[in-house]
Amino acid sequence: MTGYILDEATTQDIEREQATYGPIAEVLRELAEVSIRTEVAPEVAAEAVARLREVHTMLSAELGGASYGTRFNKEGFGRPWGNAVVGVRNPVAPPLDIQREDDGRIWADFVLGPQYEGPPTLVHGGVSALLLDQLLGEAAAHAGSPGMTGTLTIRYRRGTPLGKLHGEAKMTHTEGVKSFVSGHIADAEGVCVEAEGVFILPRWARGENNGKLRFD
Amino acid sequence: MTGYILDEATTQDIEREQATYGPIAEVLRELAEVSIRTEVAPEVAAEAVARLREVHTMLSAELGGASYGTRFNKEGFGRPWGNAVVGVRNPVAPPLDIQREDDGRIWADFVLGPQYEGPPTLVHGGVSALLLDQLLGEAAAHAGSPGMTGTLTIRYRRGTPLGKLHGEAKMTHTEGVKSFVSGHIADAEGVCVEAEGVFILPRWARGENNGKLRFD
Known part of the structure; x- marks a missing residue:
C-alpha cells in the first residue's frame, strides 16, 4: 500500500478542480490572518462565527x-493538494509555488503573514523547519532521488522576519538509498535559516526500476 | 526592542478576548479540513467563497x-495567541494545549487532521518539526532557560499517522546561554519522531536578573 492514488482525471478535470476549490482555500488563508488581527465587537464576532x-x-x-x-x-x-506546504486546497499551506531549475536547484518566493508568527514579528522557527523540509524533499525528488525525510537539521542564523521571503534547496549527493540535500530561507538581507536533510527512499518504492517511484 | 507587549489587560479582559475571538479560529480550523475534503458542485463552492x-x-x-x-x-x-503552534486565535495552529509538570517535562495530546498531511495519510515531516520546535522551546522556558531556537535536529523513525498523537519534551542541561532540550512525538504504537534542540537566550534578554526574561 503506497497511499498514492493513480486516477482517471484528465487535465481538464484537474483544472476544473483547482478552479472550483482553490478559491475556498485562498479566502480561508485571508480569514486566518484577520482571525488573529480582528478587533470587532463581540456581537460582530458572534455573527461571523454563525456565518462560518x-x-x-x-x-x-x-x-x-x-x-x-x-x-x-x-x-x-x-x-x-492537501499538502501542508504546497497544497492549493489547504488553507494551512502558504502555499509555496516551487520552481525547478535544470541545474537541480529548486526555489520559491513567498510571503508569510501573521499566522506563521513565533517570536513577535518573526517567523516561527518551526514554520521555517516545515517549509525547509518540503523544499529539501522536493529538491531530492527533482534530482531523481525522492524519499521520506530521515533526518533534518536546522540552523537558525538570525530571526526570520514575517513578510517577503525566498527559499531554495539542492541535492548535494547520494549514498545508496539516501539523498543528501541542503537549503535555506533568506530575506532581502540574506540567509536567515539553513537546513540539511537526509531523505530515504521507502522500501515499497525500491524496485527493478532503479529507485524511481512506481504507481503501477 | 523586544517585540513583547506588556499591557493593562485584566484577567477578565483576557477571558473576554478569548471567548470573543477564539471561536472564529475554531470554526476556521474545521473549514480548513472541509476545504481539502469537499466535493460539492462548483456553484455551491462559488457560493461558499462569496459568503466567506x-x-x-x-x-x-x-x-x-x-x-x-x-x-x-x-x-x-x-x-x-497568534503563535503558529499554540495560538488560540490562529487557525493554522492545531492548537497545542501544553501541560507543564513539576519534574520539568512538558507535554501535549492533540489530533492532527488532513490539513497537516505530507505523504498520503501521514503527518508532514515538517509539521512534526514545527510542533517539536514549539515543544522543545517551551520545555527550555519551563526549566527557567527560555531562548530562541539555535539548532534543531529531527530524526524520523517511522511515518507519523494523522490522528491522535502525543508530544513531549524536557531540558537535559544548559551551557552558559544555551539550553539543550530533547523531545518526541508518538502515536499509540510508540515514538515516531525524535528531536534535539539548542535554544539560546537572546542578547536583549540577558541581564543582571541571571537570564530571566525581563519585560520592564
Whole structure:
C-alpha cells in the first residue's frame, strides 16, 4: 500500500478542480490572518462565527476521503493538494509555488503573514523547519532521488522576519538509498535559516526500476 | 526592542478576548479540513467563497497590529495567541494545549487532521518539526532557560499517522546561554519522531536578573 492514488482525471478535470476549490482555500488563508488581527465587537464576532458555521455545513454536504493524499493522473500530473506546504486546497499551506531549475536547484518566493508568527514579528522557527523540509524533499525528488525525510537539521542564523521571503534547496549527493540535500530561507538581507536533510527512499518504492517511484 | 507587549489587560479582559475571538479560529480550523475534503458542485463552492468573502469584510472592519506578537499583562499572564503552534486565535495552529509538570517535562495530546498531511495519510515531516520546535522551546522556558531556537535536529523513525498523537519534551542541561532540550512525538504504537534542540537566550534578554526574561 503506497497511499498514492493513480486516477482517471484528465487535465481538464484537474483544472476544473483547482478552479472550483482553490478559491475556498485562498479566502480561508485571508480569514486566518484577520482571525488573529480582528478587533470587532463581540456581537460582530458572534455573527461571523454563525456565518462560518453555515458555510461549513454547505461544504460538508459532500466530502471525499479523510485526507487528500497525493493523486496522479495517467499523464503523471501530481496533485499534492492537501499538502501542508504546497497544497492549493489547504488553507494551512502558504502555499509555496516551487520552481525547478535544470541545474537541480529548486526555489520559491513567498510571503508569510501573521499566522506563521513565533517570536513577535518573526517567523516561527518551526514554520521555517516545515517549509525547509518540503523544499529539501522536493529538491531530492527533482534530482531523481525522492524519499521520506530521515533526518533534518536546522540552523537558525538570525530571526526570520514575517513578510517577503525566498527559499531554495539542492541535492548535494547520494549514498545508496539516501539523498543528501541542503537549503535555506533568506530575506532581502540574506540567509536567515539553513537546513540539511537526509531523505530515504521507502522500501515499497525500491524496485527493478532503479529507485524511481512506481504507481503501477 | 523586544517585540513583547506588556499591557493593562485584566484577567477578565483576557477571558473576554478569548471567548470573543477564539471561536472564529475554531470554526476556521474545521473549514480548513472541509476545504481539502469537499466535493460539492462548483456553484455551491462559488457560493461558499462569496459568503466567506463577506465574513472577511465583516472581520476586517477593525484590525489590530500587523501580527499578534506575545502580550503579557501585569500578572505575567502571557498570550501567544497568534503563535503558529499554540495560538488560540490562529487557525493554522492545531492548537497545542501544553501541560507543564513539576519534574520539568512538558507535554501535549492533540489530533492532527488532513490539513497537516505530507505523504498520503501521514503527518508532514515538517509539521512534526514545527510542533517539536514549539515543544522543545517551551520545555527550555519551563526549566527557567527560555531562548530562541539555535539548532534543531529531527530524526524520523517511522511515518507519523494523522490522528491522535502525543508530544513531549524536557531540558537535559544548559551551557552558559544555551539550553539543550530533547523531545518526541508518538502515536499509540510508540515514538515516531525524535528531536534535539539548542535554544539560546537572546542578547536583549540577558541581564543582571541571571537570564530571566525581563519585560520592564
